[in-house]
Amino acid sequence: MAINSIDVGVFVIYCVFLLVLAWWVSREKSGHTKNSSDYFLAGNALPWWAIGSSLVAANISAEQIIGMSGSGYAIGLAIASYEWMAAITLMVIGKWFLPILLEKKIYTMPQFLEQRFDKRVQLVMAFFWLAVYTFVNLTAVLYLGALAIKTIVGVDMLYGMLFLAVFSMAYSLYGGLKAVALTDIVQVTLLVLGGLLVSYLALVEVSGGAGFIAGFQVLLDKTPESFDLILSPDHEDYISLPGISVLIGGMWIMNLSYWGFNQYITQRTLAAKSLREAQKGVAFAAFLKLLMPVLVVLPGIAALVLAPDLERPDMAYPEMMKLVPTGLMGLAFAALVAAIASSLSSMANSVSTIFTMDIYRQLHGGVNSEKKLVMIGRVAAVTAMLVAMIIAEPLLGKMDQAFQYIQEFTGFFTPGVVAIFILGFFVKRANANSALLAAVSSVVLSILARWLWPELPFMDRVGLIFIVCMALGLAACSKKNSDKAIDLQQVDFSTSGGFKIAAACIVLILIALYATWW
Known part of the structure; x- marks a missing residue:
């Protein structure tokens, strides 16, 4: 299906508007040169509404819109648990994790690990996150985004990926996180309107x-x-969403890792004006997450009725977009591209931040000139995008449900990531050896479990291996408190009345949803 000239005009107007907006918010005051804080953390000046909208814009992309809609087609509303359980996870993170991270005044998650443990842990996790962002996240978003463009307008996959890469880089490469976060306000608005x-x-x-x-x-x-919402053990997709585990099992570990310790997500909260502003931002994002299944899962279920013979589930959302009339199709298409471009720019910015601050600066003797750090960050972002474009088709071309593939692949590392941060936050005797043991055990045990116990649902595997990683990490702790341990007495864990009310509302809404479709 080809969109007509009116739709193309609407889409082009959106693209031009976004580029102009990004340039405008990224402009420098007279006499001021963009430094690393400006580029990587938006000058620590993001307000709550920018944080909340940017969190969701960074999260909702091709793997959510296309991939989750495809899983809605194949599995049903149960896939919405990733969205709905994320809402309550965000509130937990706002209460217990953000106060510690913001008190440390860090740029990146590996930087926190260096402060709490040592440089070995920092470098190991920095390389790990670079690999995941480049070979899993960027690759999946580029491929699924190009697949959607091909389905809707008939553009070849290569040209679709090239357009998405160039467009996302065009508005984020100069302005850094500030350009990404503030344009995300427009992106989220368009995403919600287009999805509805x-x-x-x-x-x-x-x-x-x-x-x-x-x-x-x-x-x-x-x-x-x-x-x-809760699949029974005899359901054919139980291995993907194993019943009650979405409420009290491995889903928590997956969500804590993604929303609490994932650089391209947490970077927005690290750039907040204050802790209270960050907490308001995550509360705003939590309410938006409750809405997401209406936007991305319902179209997949509708496609099951309207187009039951699709070649593959991931074609469900593009197929439903064909219902949009002329003119509005341009808007809906812009909303889809907005979500894809936002996530690409967010991931690329985080790759540049981690590479520059945690690898380049460490391996080149500490502090370099601010101008050079920004330049290195831009080169790293472009390089990661090029690598992702090259490997996208060979890696994902034969996948049926890309969203589930991404979850299972990252599940090899997730238990160790969460274990490391829990140990670092709350166990004073935890040291670098205990952190490294938890990280290595996560990968080794996950691979063994996948090989020796293939019928074990990956989400249950994540939960069980997290418990083992925590046990191994605790066993390897020192007999006395670490000199780098966090003094929790000095951290402000208090929250505002509004945050408490928001948390209560989210819990009640989730109880109602699961009670209705148990």
Whole structure:
């Protein structure tokens, strides 16, 4: 399906507007040269609304919109647990983790590990995150984004990836995190509006024109199994979403790692004006996460009724976008590209931050000139994007559900990541050896479990291996407190009344959702 000239015009106007906005917010005051704090942490000046919208914009991309909609097509509403459980995870992070990270005034997560443990732990985890961002995240977003563009407008995959890479770099490479975060406000607005439009039109189509409420009822009647939030052990996709584990098991470990210790996510909160501003930002993001399944999962379930014979599940969302009329198609297409470009720019910025601050600066004798650090960061971002473009097709071309693949692959490392930070935050006797043991054990044990116990759902595997990593890390702790241990008495864990109310509301909403579709 090719979009017409009106849709192309709407899309081009959006692209030009975003580039102009990015340039405008990135401009420097007379006499001021952009330094590393400006480029990597937006000068520690982000307000709550920019933090919250940027958190969601960085998160919701091709692997969520295309991949999660595809999983909605193949599995059903159960895949929404990743979104809904993330909401309560964000509140936990805002209460217990952000106060420690912001008190340390860090640029990156590996930098925290160097402060708490030593340079060995910092470098090991820096290389790990660079590999994951480049070979998993950037690659998946580029590939799935290009797949969506090909399905909607017929552009060749290579040209689609090239456009996404150049566009995301064009508005983020000069301005750094500030340009990314402040343009994300526009991106999220467009994402929500475009997603609601696609969901609305899909439901109306399902109802035969009787309205979106009637369409939702049709989905409930025709695909009741798609609305099981907790899958039973005899479900064919139980291995992907193993029942109660989405509430009290490995899902927590996956979410804590992603929302608490993932550089391209936490970088927004590290750039906050203050702790209170960061906490308001994560609360805002948590409420947006509650809305996301309406935008990305419902279209996939609707596609199961409207297009039951798709070649692959990941084509569900692009197929539903074909329902959007002329003019609005340009808006919906812009919303999709907005989400993809936002995540690409966020990941590339985090790659540049980690490479520059944790690897280049460490291996080249500490502090370099601010101008050179910014330049090195830009080169690192472009290099990572090029590598991702080259390997995308060979790596993901034969995948059926890319979202589930990404989750399982990162699940090899997630238990160790969470164990390291929990030990570093709350165990005074934890040392570098205990952290490294937890990290190495996570990978080794995950590979062994995947080989020797293949029928074990990966989410259960993540939960079990986290427990083992924690036990091994605790066993390797020193007999006395580390000199680098965090003095929790000096950390402000208090929260505002508004934060407490927001947390209570999110818990009640989640109870209602799971009670309805248990």
